[in-house]
Amino acid sequence: MSESTPDLSTPRLRHPRLKLAIAAVVWFALYELLEPFSHLLVNALPIAHEGHLAGALQFFLYDTPKVLLLLTGVVFLMGIIHTYISAERTRSLLAGRGLGIGNAMAASLGIVTPFCSCSAVPLFIGFLQAGVPLGVTFSFLIAAPMVNEIALGMLFALFGFRIAALYLAMGLLVAILAGTLIGRLRLEGYLEDWVRELQQKPAVAPGIAQTTSHLDWSDRVGSGLDHVRDVVGKVWPYIVAGVALGAGIHGYVPEDFMASLMGRDAWWAVPAAVVLGVPMYTNAAGVIPIVEALLAKGAALGTVLAFMMSVIALSAPEMLILRKVLKPRLIATFAGIVASGILVVGYVFNIVL
Amino acid sequence: MKNIKVLGSGCSNCRATIERIEQRANELHVDVELEKVEEIQEIMRFNVMSTPGVVVDGVLVHAGGVPKPAQIDQWLR
Secondary structure, three states: OOOOOOOOOOOOOOOHHHHHHHHHHHHHHHHHHHHHHHHHHHHHOOOOOOOHHHHHHHHHHHHHHHHHHHHHHHHHHHHHHHOOOOHHHHHHHHOOOOOOHHHHHHHHHHHHOOOOHHHHHHHHHHHHHOOOOHHHHHHHHHHHHHOOHHHHHHHHHHHOHHHHHHHHHHHHHHHHHHHHHHHHOOOHHHEOHHHHHHHHOOOOOOOOOOOOOOOOHHHHHHHHHHHHHHHHHHHHHHHHHHHHHHHHHOOOOOOOOOHHHHOOOOOOHHHHHHHHHOOOOOOHHHHHHHHHHHHHOOOOHHHHHHHHHHHHHOOHHHHHHHOOOEOHHHHHHHHHHHHHHHHHHHHHHHHHO | OEEEEEEOOOOHHHHHHHHHHHHHHHHHOOOEEEEEEOOHHHHHHOOOOOOOEEEEOOEEEEEOOOOOHHHHHHHHO
16 A cells, blocks of 8 residues: 555645735735625616615625635635644543643644534543543533534624634533533443443554645645535525525524524523424534524524524434444433533623623 | 545544545545544554554555545545
């Protein structure tokens, strides 16, 4: 397999740093041009300039490219970050860490480590096998799908810096506290037996050596572009749908339509949002249109964020996959602790904001 | 004949990986025995943390994400 250095026939990028700088300038220029351009476009259309339709169109034509552009930027940067950190690297950083520091590190690394929910189980076992404590592993598993660049990028693009930062802080907090608590409860006995056996005898197979040191900037830019192709290529329909929904109800449905149902005065709205979120299974991109519509129509921010976290972090299919490695009691504890954490986050937001 | 195993629990990336390898093997007229490994205990034997993983003749050569065409060509050669 390893006769010579691989000659991957992907075209090598020349002067990657220069091109990166040029791309950044073009990106900012495009971003600045979006608003005047959308005005120009709407004004050129044969419709009443002050009406609902013009307002909705303006919103759609400005917001769609804006969100896509921002998301592309964030995802590209994340693709570059991924060339510095792999699941293996994260694992070795976390191995043998104690509760507390370990949980904080695991949750933070969960944001930047490449993660796909279909790898949750192999990752879980790989971590345990390398001596990462159970509670620390859970902090990672909770944070990785919930607090990721897609969720943060979209929240930032649609609702601004403040909401994205709050989501980041609260998501990390839930992951750290839930993981710490699970670690304290000493639930190792509720791992499936074959997992416990693996935990006791560390892996013999070396696994794949994912060295990242030999990569140069051409590879890193390539990884960024791949990530954009992967992620933005997949989620753009959700973004268009989300913004279209927002634009569609912009000015048509009364502003406080949801206020009585999901406003901050309805105490039961937060638990209802969490419970509703469990059977729903979609990624951060899929839930954004719903979030957009709810927020625009007067639903309370805490309730909506609790709903979003519940949809992403707690899902029935994920529990079924985890059942292969965890006994029911540990799954129930995990779900219960995370749900309570999200519940608290929802209430705190509604009270503070 | 080469034995190629694709490790993964049936997610879309795993299916794409299998399709790509199959297609490339046909194009290059290489005989391969392509296996889909979905059992988690079997996957863990190869110490893979990111699926899909690819095993060529018992050696793990790739983990995480759909492999690039150039990588596939290398395995088939």
